[in-house]
Amino acid sequence: MARSDVNAGPEDYPLTAAERVANELTEIILRDLAPGASIPSEADIASRFEVSRLTVREAVKMLVGRGLLHIGRGRRAVVREPDSSVFAALLVSIVRNDPKGLFDLIELRMAMESLSSGLAAKRASRAGVQAIDAAMRDMRASAAEAADGENPEAEARFHESDLQFHEAIAMASGNRVIAFIFEAMAKPLRESFVMSRRGQTLRGAGRVETVEAHQAILDAIRAGDQRAAVDAMRAHLKSTELDIRSHLASGVAAA
Amino acid sequence: MARSDVNAGPEDYPLTAAERVANELTEIILRDLAPGASIPSEADIASRFEVSRLTVREAVKMLVGRGLLHIGRGRRAVVREPDSSVFAALLVSIVRNDPKGLFDLIELRMAMESLSSGLAAKRASRAGVQAIDAAMRDMRASAAEAADGENPEAEARFHESDLQFHEAIAMASGNRVIAFIFEAMAKPLRESFVMSRRGQTLRGAGRVETVEAHQAILDAIRAGDQRAAVDAMRAHLKSTELDIRSHLASGVAAA
DNA sequence: CCATAGAACATATCAGATAGGTGTGAGGGG
């Protein structure tokens, strides 16, 4: 079996007690326990594995770090719905440690969003479309406020609703894996926005175009036109990418 | 800022000391420490944050779970290159808890691989192409052995080299995010293969076709023909998907 | 029948102690 152990690493060495417990717990959780179920108490597990409660504690903490468990004080640890924040941290780590990491991310994002946009057109629920529409309205509102010059707060909201729009489409695709990954991607993307704001306003002149592009995508999804949705999304992302590229280039030059 | 805390969950409650330390450590690591660097000793961190060593220990364990640190006995914890195994566990959790999770995964995989195949054609290094070729050869060898009927071991190797082939392409794409995600995807895919083998031989008759399809992809990548690489990959995955679909359908019927 | 105060249980965190793995530097041999 491929290494997927807690604390898997380059060196080979005997597993610590805590790691052993963590791995066995992981299997039990993935195999037998649905999200929402709670695991036995620390003392219970401790006696079952014949280790001290503290060792169990460390093992449980590892699984918390992995995003498999949630601990509330005074109650038993609960199995958690997979949470994208753990993956998000990993993505941030990749993006930060690689000069072209952000571009890699955007490159993949384009492919994923072309897909999710088409899928959303094919099978978005009414609620899904409404969520996209809501983001759309937020965007228009903040765009109007941000239009008249200096309004960093509205600009931030504009960007946020931009991300919301795309996230809503990912959700509406009905593909949980896509939704999960996209949600995680939002974190490094948000960060890059914060960084970029130090230099200048991102796409200051492009807000109207962005809103229009979004509208076109939403219309295609509403109409259930898969091909149009894919094309509209692709066009939108292509122009966005160019913006970011030129922006980051100037940003690097400024730094 | 969006919640990306260790142990972030539905409930709101004051962070425990360990969580606080974990979050602050995470920031320090992501901001200041490159992979390979080691963090201060537990005692050191404990005095700095004014908590007991045990609390630091728990915090560190959470980060180990997150895949950000690696602990070796007797030495300081080391910052780790992002490791896909953590994400892989999350994917397994998604796939297992959702009846159509595997299809979602395959759906996304198709989009990602069409992309990575094209990227590989555009910018694969010589070493990258060699890795793909190596998987190709493994595949031919095991296909030959598996051809004459009952040889489950060769069949397993065939499937493994199949995955290797695709993974090598993901690597050759030069996109670290794609490589990372694809590596993680392999785990649930491998699992589904193991499950499927219980019923019948997967694509027993399709091995020759698979090898040929792979060869076509490799040729396109070698030739640097981006469009051909994308098309070949897409065609290959499409037929694979149909196989898996019909296979799982019969598997479900049998169960 | 319902509300509420404890009792019972669970986690959070600390202190202190022992065991055993790692790395380093002093000193001896070549």
Add this chain to the structure above:
DNA sequence: CCCCTCACACCTATCTGATATGTTCTATGG
């Protein structure tokens, strides 16, 4: 003078035991 070796200092692994605090269940009194 360089290299090897071994003891010691440092570090993590794990345990025991104790206190604090939050949660859940239950029995009792209104």
